[in-house]
Amino acid sequence: MHPLGQTHALRARDVRVAFDGTEVVAGVDLELRSGEWLGLIGPNGSGKSTFLRALVRLVARTGTVELGDGREPGPTDLALMPQSPELPPGMSVVEYVLLGRTAHLGWLSLESRRDRRIATDVLRRLGLTSFAARPVTSLSGGEAQRVVIARALVQQSPVLLLDEPTSALDVGHQVDVLELVDELRRSDGLTVVAAMHDLGMAARYADRLLLLERGAPVALGPPQEVLEPGLLSRVYAHPVRVHHVDGQLVVLPQPRERHTPAVPTELRPRARDEVS
């Protein structure tokens, strides 16, 4: 395997995960440039979360994952925002967000003024300053999701892995969060892998999309290539159309064809003048 250039942030080769003998990530290869945004798409259960968890070794995997300098990623190299994290009772928003700095702290050391400044800054950029002292368990679903994103951002890792980062957010907050991540990748060269169900949003922000089907990669490329109606209709087992609206791709699910079920004669309502 040739060493990655410094412009590459992450390379994965033949990543596989199996649970009870069933493979749910079935040989994913990936090479990400620094500052690239990869959208991870695929139906429910296609292996998106498991692939992200495998990259940070939260699940056992085979295959190789390496950074641009050839190292195996350590705890500060990849930041994962999980899909449904535990929010510990009794913890405030700022305390929870500061947990994202844990990997940077020495053994038994407390967070520094710098750690607190980073947390305060991220909370401000996500419009969460007024929530800092609130118990995490008192937040609405969308507020909690932004707090979990804040925790991932304060890690300041060069690679950010987002597992459905906007699923609980209203349309305004979706754009705010994705714009902030986009800004960070432009200013700091942050590399992003984001699993998203909203294919239009995924296409809007991602440079490339990776489509998974039952754990296997079936398409990898620019959004306009991967969001092909025939391919999506097959993989999602539902007819879709893809439109261009104001320069953006919009994926529209179509109604399924209705089949009028044949009603057995004995169940049919009998007309008044119908005789048996």
Ligand SMILES: Nc1ncnc2c1ncn2[C@@H]1O[C@H](COP(=O)(O)OP(=O)(O)OP(=O)(O)O)[C@@H](O)[C@H]1O
């Ligand atoms: N710990 C586990 N033990 C057994 N099976 C698991 C485990 N974790 C995930 N799976 C299975 O692996 C498959 C992939 O799950 P995964 O959560 O990665 O899919 P996903 O694409 O993220 O789905 P979704 O869009 O619904 O979030 C599913 O069939 C799931 O049931």
